Amino acid sequence: MSDPKLLLIDAHALIHRSYHAIERDLTSPSGEPTKAVYGFASTLLKVIKEQQPQYVIATFDAGKSFRAEQFAAYKANRPATPDDLKSQFARCQEFCRVLDIPVFALAGYEADDLIGTLSKQAEEKNLDTLILTGDRDTLQLVDAKTQVLMIMGSTGELKLYDDAAVRERFGFAPEQLIDFKALRGDASDNIPGIAGVGDKTATKLLQEFGSVEKIYHNLASVEGKVGEKIQAARAQVELNKQLVTIDRAAPVTLDVNAARFGEYERAPAVELLRELGFQSLLARLPGDGDGDAADLAAHAPQDIESKYAAVLSETDLAALVKRIKKNKAFV
Known part of the structure; x- marks a missing residue:
């Protein structure tokens, strides 16, 4: 694929996978649960850096799908969304918006349907499409203009599926x-x-x-x-x-001007990452990162007095351990 590239994010799949893949709980400085947000943001920034898309759109589920009307038991086996995950969907949308990434969600339709429709419209505009997801359902969309970047397992490894890769994996064509x-x-x-x-x-x-x-x-x-x-x-x-079958005629429209990626205000993005406690992601924001380094320096503690002592023998080590136990602190 060599035409301009549209990155379509299956946000719900990515958020759920991040939530279950990251074993330890993460919270913001204010105590807000953030591990799904961190996994979502980290993966998105990684893919944007590696793939360099000209256009980016994030898609979300919005309530029950029309499929539940066709088959009452559709997804009825899914457990309820954990309480500590519910608030993180809105935070992921907020992260997309501070990067000026359009967010698509439509009642009655799943994110897959929006992706299917937008990728079809992208092909009509001679754009290549890359779908970021952890859901194999989207592999049915793979063709000469559409590829899927699949998040594999709990490791977060990314595997690219084109037509040949789908045929090799399953033994038949994507459709x-x-x-x-x-x-x-x-x-x-x-x-x-x-x-x-x-x-x-x-x-x-x-x-x-x-x-x-x-x-x-x-x-x-x-x-x-x-x-x-x-x-x-x-x-x-x-x-x-x-x-x-993914619905490729959902009532959504691809606006390439709105989806053009790269021209966003860095200050709100930096502020949100700092609010969430994601200091490590600041330097990974797209574009010139000099301002982030300056921002970190500006908020770093100043004039810290430090004392150092070399531990050169077992006697020195034993003395250090004794001091730590006595003071019950290690700084």
């Missing part, structure tokens, strides 16, 4: 992931698959027939119990395909 999930279901979204039809069988069927519709058209060619199970589950499979 066939829709049919694969229609057959196999998606436990994370509480979508049931066909009992007794595993990954290998579903993959083989798609490699042979190409799609769910063609499988049912040629069902007589599917012998034995597998054919019977597929026939019996037809209504569920057809519903599944609707549920797992």
Whole structure:
């Protein structure tokens, strides 16, 4: 991909992954929980630095999806959002806004739908799209103009998926992931698959027939119990395909001028990072960082009197340990 690049952020996926991946709790100087915000901000800054996108947009979920109306059990297995995470979504939006990154959220639609629609519009404007996510659902969008940067596991490792990488990983084309999930279901979204039809069988069927519709058209060619199970589950499979297909016609519009990245006021961004206690991220803000170094110096303690003593022997070490225990402090 060599055309101007649009970075689309699946914010909800990134926030949830950050919250669960960072083991220890983080709080701001005022005691506000911040570990999901820190993971979100750190990953976003890393990707922006490495990928150098000309345009950036963040997408968020907004309440229940229209899919819950089609299938009442859709995502019904999801646990309630932890109390200490709820406030962090707004903080992540605030971080995007101080970087002048547009935030998209639309009632009834998931972030995936907004990403699917915006990436389609980007292609029409001859832009390349890079999707930052931890959700494999978006791999169905991969094509010659769209790639997915997937956050892998708890390590935060980033893996780039283009068409070839998807085919290598799954054994079929990106758009066939829709049919694969229609057959196999998606436990994370509480979508049931066909009992007794595993990954290998579903993959083989798609490699042979190409799609769910063609499988049912040629069902007589599917012998034995597998054919019977597929026939019996037809209504569920057809519903599944609707549920797992990303809507690429959501009522949102890509404004490339609003999404152009880089021209933001540094002072509010620096102020927010300092308020959250993210001093280590100041130097990673895009653009000229000299002001951040000066800001840190200006707020550093001044005229601190220091006394040093070299520990050169076991006797010196024992004396030091004795002093620490006596004073119950180590500075």
